Amino acid sequence: MTVAHVSLHDVTRVYAGGALGHEVHALGPITLQLQKGEFFAVVGPSGCGKSTLLDLIAGLTPATQGTIEFEGRAIKGTVPDGVGVVFQEDACFPWLTVTGNIAFGLREAGIGGEELQRRLDHALDLMGLRDFARAYPAQLSGGMRQRVCIARTLVLQPRLILLDEPFGALDQQTRLLMGDELLRVWRDTGATVLLITHALDEAAMLADRIAVMSARPGRVLEIVETGWPRERDSRIVAAPSFGEITGRLWRSLRDESLKALGRSPGPS
């Protein structure tokens, strides 16, 4: 048996001091393994702790119980080397140009000179940002800004890319196209990708495997395998099995979404 790239064992997250001083059990226990190079998506009702799951794997928040490992090493307190994160919110640095944004992490990592230029050029071309290299983020659309954030993450050549609803603020067409770009990046880099999303179709189109999470406290209800070939793009939304997958995701998720809204599930 191969060692998992990312491995969570009985992980829970409890927040102290909610609105009334109660503890909030946000997540878990979750046991989950991500294989090296796979595209893994997580869907779940709002407030189920999807983003908490990402923060835990990124080392941005500590687990209350259980262990999380990346490449065989326990994650605690800091973001491990080789992990890149893209958030839903606009995380571009508004005081830097597109180039400055993308080069930021490289400069922090002490990479300069020709190597910096080479990676910068590659990222600008890959994300279609060449013409906007000297622009400031405020001059770009939301989709372009998100590309800057993705490019900024990619230049560091992460082995694990964590995406927290990265296309949540974009319109449907842009999301489909950004999905294509993400698939290409995933194929080209060989990185493991974890995508958190509330969009079932997005998960169905992009991922190899999809975890469906329950209402809070979030647990993994089911893992759906899509069976897509590695070479794929957004045109698979027309495939018959695409509808089957989204249908299956929704069947698992419907009751949980109703619970999240505070309603009891109707007769099935």
Added chain:
Amino acid sequence: MTRAAYYRLAFIVAGILLLELLCRTGVIDRLTMQPPSEMVRDLAVLLASGAMNAAMLKTFLNVAVASGVAVVAGIAFGVALHGRRAVRQVLEPLFATYYAIPIYAFYPLLIILFGLGDAPQILIGFALAVVAVIVNTLNGLDRVSRVLVKTARVYRLGPIATALKITLPSAAPYLLTGVRLAVAYAFIGVIGAEFIMSRTGIGYEISFAYNNFDNKIMYPLILLILAVSIAVNAALSQWEKILMRRRSRS
């Protein structure tokens, strides 16, 4: 320029022309004030003579030191204070009432403590300036989006690197507002202190000229202070505008 800016300029020019007219027609007598055009000429003569060089150097240097130290200390203190909610709750109401303190009332105390040298003058300038910097730093840091702070952690930046590379650049336009106010307050503090507790500097020279009915020195010096203070302010405010424009959609 916008329409409002044209009117503003016209308003100022009209005021100066009116003053010129009142002086020329004798409504304001010569002993009280010379016409503005003569002030400009007197200032040119005074600057060319070099008689005020030592006073100017001393005052501008003291203003620079007072505002410079206030900016560095104020930003550092603001950064340190920003994350400490309990301490902030104690101090923030004090900042809000700070400018109600008539700081010159303490000048006998400052003379006793620091003597008649530059130190108490710089200190008054600093004391007036520093709180404006702290308040604006806190205001700017409050507006830094949480995702940028999270991003700093993804890049594994420590607290100081996070401040220098993420939160302070993000808050830069607000910091500049603090700097602008700091320079203005430092001018008020230093010049005011020179009036009452100094034997050198532009403030002292103005007060000396006033006591000797020497309008040919007094008004040009007032004009000089006014021009320098406004020029520094305008330059900083232009810089602030450039930063803000970069961040808004064009």
